Amino acid sequence: MGLIMKKEFDYDYALDIAIKCIKKAGEILKGFRGSHLKVWRKTGFDIVSEADISAQKEIIKHLKKYFPDHLFLSEELEVTSEAMRRFRWIIDPLDGTINYVSGLPLFSISIALQDEGKTILGVIFDPISDELYTSIKGRGSFVNGKKIKVSDTSDLGESVLAFMLTSHYTKELVNEVIGHINKLAVSCRGLRLYVSQALELAYIASGRLDGTFCVKSRGFSAAAGALVVREAGGRVTDLSGREFDNHSRSLIATNALLHDKIVRILSEI
Numbered sequence: 001m002g003l004i005m006k007k008e009f010d011y012d013y014a015l016d017i018a019i020k021c022i023k024k025a026g027e028i029l030k031g032f033r034g035s036h037l038k039v040w041r042k043t044g045f046d047i048v049s050e051a052d053i054s055a056q057k058e059i060i061k062h063l064k065k066y067f068p069d070h071l072f073l074s075e076e077l078e079v080t081s082e083a084m085r086r087f088r089w090i091i092d093p094l095d096g097t098i099n100y101v102s103g104l105p106l107f108s109i110s111i112a113l114q115d116e117g118k119t120i121l122g123v124i125f126d127p128i129s130d131e132l133y134t135s136i137k138g139r140g141s142f143v144n145g146k147k148i149k150v151s152d153t154s155d156l157g158e159s160v161l162a163f164m165l166t167s168h169y170t171k172e173l174v175n176e177v178i179g180h181i182n183k184l185a186v187s188c189r190g191l192r193l194y195v196s197q198a199l200e201l202a203y204i205a206s207g208r209l210d211g212t213f214c215v216k217s218r219g220f221s222a223a224a225g226a227l228v229v230r231e232a233g234g235r236v237t238d239l240s241g242r243e244f245d246n247h248s249r250s251l252i253a254t255n256a257l258l259h260d261k262i263v264r265i266l267s268e269i
Contacts, residue, residue, distance in 0.1 A: 009087070011113075011121055011136050014067070018111045018123045019132065021062045025055040025093055025109050026127035029100065039101060045167035049101055055093035055109065063089055073220055088114050090220045096196030098167065110198040112224035117246060122224030122231075124202045133202045133228050141205050141232040150234040150255035151207040159210035159258055160190045162200045169216065176215050183265050197251075201225025204253050205232035211254035211262055215239065219246040226253065235259045239266055 032051040039049045052075070060072050071088035075095070089111060094100055096107030105128040113121040124133040133148075135141040141148050153159050161184060165177050185191055192209070194200050197217065203209040205228045214222075226236040226244050237243055239250040241263045252262055 009115070014113055015121055015123070015134060015136060017063065017066050018113065018121065019134065021059045022109050022111055022123050022125045022132070024062065025059050026125050028055045028058055029094060029107070029109070030127050033100075033103075037101060043168040047097055047101065047167075049094070049097055051100065052094040052097055056091065059091050059093060059109075059111065075221060086116055090114065090119075090223045092198060092221055092224075095198045095221075096194070099195060106194050106196050106199060108196050108199040108202070110221075110224040112220075112227065114223065114246075119223045119227045122227035124198045124224055124228060126199060126202070131202070133205065135224075135228045135231040137227060137231065139231070141228045143202075143206055148206045149232050150204060150229070151210050152257065153210045153255060154257040156187050156258055156261050157189060159188045160192065161188050161262075162192045162194055162203070162209055162212035164195065164197060164200075164212070164214035164217070165193060166195050173215055180213060180215070180266050183268065184262070187265060197222055198225045201229050201236075201253055204234055204255065205229045207255075211252065211258055213239065213253075213262065213266060214251040217248065217251035219244065219248040222251055226251075229253050237263065239263070 029051055037049045037051060039047050042048055056074050071085040073088055074091040075093060092110045094107060095110055100107040109125045111123045112119050120137045122135045131143055133143050163181060197214060200209060200212045229236050233256060234254060235256040236253040238248045239252055244251055254262060
């Protein structure tokens with residue numbers, strides 16, 4: 001019996017479709033800004049808005065049109081029963097909902113495509129700055145078509161880092177974050193809080209930030225950003241230093257030069 005070869009998949013075509021979808025979603029988010037949004041409570045004080053739902057529906061509707069046999073996972077619509085399907089799209093229609101609802105311009109949209117659990121395509125869009133970050137595995141990362149790379153900062157004292165602290169964290173997680181902040185604040189030039197992980201990862205890929213950490217990060221939700229960082233020369237692991245994947249529950253992303261130092265500091269008791 002001969003070998004059964006996989007049908008070649010056109011990643012460039014998939015990227016073009018993803019870009020169209022993410023830009024349409026960006027228009028939806030910009031259209032809702034300034035309006036009286038319907039907002040629902042999720043876990044803790046976390047929220048979801050009608051803008052999240054509308055953007056999600058738009059993305060999935062158009063992706064399904066071109067890729068009807070693929071699986072779709074989203075921040076607001078997680079599906080687990082068909083997780084073994086070869087291709088799956090991972091979507092966060094509005095990363096930074098609290099910022100968005102509050103009128104703050106720090107939010108983004110992210111879309112990733114995985115082939116048998118490995119991320120091979122990532123797109124992040126900042127509708128406010130109109131910056132589109134794209135990456136296909138093995139081909140580098142780009143913003144609006146221009147190739148980008150991580151910073152060359154090797155001295156932690158000259159670094160600017162971000163961290164995640166959000167409303168669905170338990171008291172224990174909040175205390176864990178504060179403990180890490182205390183250690184990093186005396187070691188780096190500055191700490192920043194954006195609460196849009198995809199945006200932070202895009203900033204690391206483009207050299208604006210040198211690193212970030214998150215004590216509660218679902219692997220699939222940072223899939224696009226992790227690829228964009230890696231393809232720009234950075235490194236992404238969990239807090240223990242294991243390579244970040246779909247099963248990871250924490251995240252450290254850096255320009256690679258600072259990675260081991262930050263892992264070591266955060267692991268200190």
